[in-house]
Amino acid sequence: MDTTEHGQVRGPAATVDVDRSDPEYRAWLKEAVRKVQADANRSADTHLLRFPLPEEWGIDLYLKDESTHPTGSLKHRLARSLFLYGLCNGWIRPGKPVIEASSGSTAVSEAYFAKLIGVPFIAVMPRTTSPEKCRLIEFHGGQCHFVDDSRTMYEQSAALAAETGGHYMDQFTYAERATDWRGNNNIAESIYQQLRLERYPEPAWIVATAGTGGTSATIARYVHYLQHDTRICVPDPENSCFFDGWTHHDPHATSDCGSRIEGIGRPRMEPSFVPGAIDRMMKVPDAASVAAVRALERAIGRKAGGSTGTGLWSAFKLIAEMVEQGEKGSVVTLLCDPGDRYLDKYYSDSWLEEQGLDIAPYAAAVDDFLSTGTWPC
Numbered sequence: 001m002d003t004t005e006h007g008q009v010r011g012p013a014a015t016v017d018v019d020r021s022d023p024e025y026r027a028w029l030k031e032a033v034r035k036v037q038a039d040a041n042r043s044a045d046t047h048l049l050r051f052p053l054p055e056e057w058g059i060d061l062y063l064k065d066e067s068t069h070p071t072g073s074l075k076h077r078l079a080r081s082l083f084l085y086g087l088c089n090g091w092i093r094p095g096k097p098v099i100e101a102s103s104g105s106t107a108v109s110e111a112y113f114a115k116l117i118g119v120p121f122i123a124v125m126p127r128t129t130s131p132e133k134c135r136l137i138e139f140h141g142g143q144c145h146f147v148d149d150s151r152t153m154y155e156q157s158a159a160l161a162a163e164t165g166g167h168y169m170d171q172f173t174y175a176e177r178a179t180d181w182r183g184n185n186n187i188a189e190s191i192y193q194q195l196r197l198e199r200y201p202e203p204a205w206i207v208a209t210a211g212t213g214g215t216s217a218t219i220a221r222y223v224h225y226l227q228h229d230t231r232i233c234v235p236d237p238e239n240s241c242f243f244d245g246w247t248h249h250d251p252h253a254t255s256d257c258g259s260r261i262e263g264i265g266r267p268r269m270e271p272s273f274v275p276g277a278i279d280r281m282m283k284v285p286d287a288a289s290v291a292a293v294r295a296l297e298r299a300i301g302r303k304a305g306g307s308t309g310t311g312l313w314s315a316f317k318l319i320a321e322m323v324e325q326g327e328k329g330s331v332v333t334l335l336c337d338p339g340d341r342y343l344d345k346y347y348s349d350s351w352l353e354e355q356g357l358d359i360a361p362y363a364a365a366v367d368d369f370l371s372t373g374t375w376p377c
């Protein structure tokens with residue numbers, strides 16, 4: 001990535017191979033922006049679901065169900081924002097591929113938008129990505145390019161962009177700035193709108209897991225901008241460096257291997273992760289994430305991805321603290337993507353065994369919490 005001497009990202013706009021004032025290019029650009037905006041205009045807001053808790057606690061738990069977007073995850077919002085940002089910056093050009101480093105969900109959504117505006121799409125992703133996500137990327141007309149070491153995803157994406165004259169979207173850098181965090185029906189504004197008629201319309205906590213960090217940055221900035229008292233908690237899975245980097249104020253923190261919880265947990269402190277905006281982080285064992293997401297199905301009849309379990313586990317822990325302190329209020333966490341993408345992972349006992357994950361003690365802890373309100377550790 002090309003940077004100025006001030007460390008500012010110059011972006012790929014330096015490669016001028018299209019005349020920006022060419023009427024044909026401008027007509028293409030207008031049409032591409034219109035198509036992306038029209039997709040948003042055709043879409044309804046995602047639901048805020050209630051997770052049932054014992055009435056006497058005086059605490060309400062909600063899940064913002066991001067699985068109902070046209071491409072099935074919260075990455076639909078991100079992909080829309082990144083396409084608009086890339087188009088309006090003149091970075092995405094007719095006939096040139098869009099390339100992304102992605103563990104899957106972003107690539108699924110970006111493949112959809114690339115097809116919508118008629119440009120090729122290539123996803124650079126870890127070989128361990130679930131086959132269902134690869135199938136979805138190809139379904140939307142995208143290509144999958146696999147790497148063995150997930151840490152090389154970024155450089156391989158940049159190299160592929162240079163080779164093809166395409167645009168490396170770079171979600172991990174641009175997620176936080178491509179999103180309109182002050183409002184414009186972003187995920188935070190939508191949550192507050194949907195809580196308006198609830199008994200605790202201002203949540204005590206909003207829980208958001210971090211992959212790019214974009215969602216937690218958007219929510220945290222919005223909360224501060226509108227002067228809410230809500231606190232933001234970001235739970236982090238095993239094999240991710242975000243928790244250590246946040247705890248020790250270390251922007252160079254790294255981890256050695258990839259996260260098992262798809263969509264979240266990163267081996268480096270991503271530029272889009274904004275630690276200063278966050279109130280609290282928690283480390284969540286992967287087995288706890290799986291136990292929590294399975295409890296979700298028993299409670300509301302819905303399967304979700306592993307990251308939803310990570311967030312839910314953290315929300316349970318925050319609620320146990322509220323119960324202990326006699327605090328009433330509401331807590332919001334996210335249902336990030338649907339569980340049918342992971343039937344051979346988080347919903348497969350043989351996968352758990354292969355990974356050496358024993359969810360039994362965590363499942364017992366969740367059951368105990370849901371009946372007593374107390375946290376076992």
Ligand SMILES: *Cc1c(COP(=O)(O)O)cnc(C)c1O
Pocket residue numbers: 073074075105106175209210211212213214215216262263264305307308336337
């Ligand atoms: C990307 C992703 C997240 C985290 O969102 P970010 O805005 O990238 O931090 C959580 N869950 C899933 C399934 C994801 O794909």
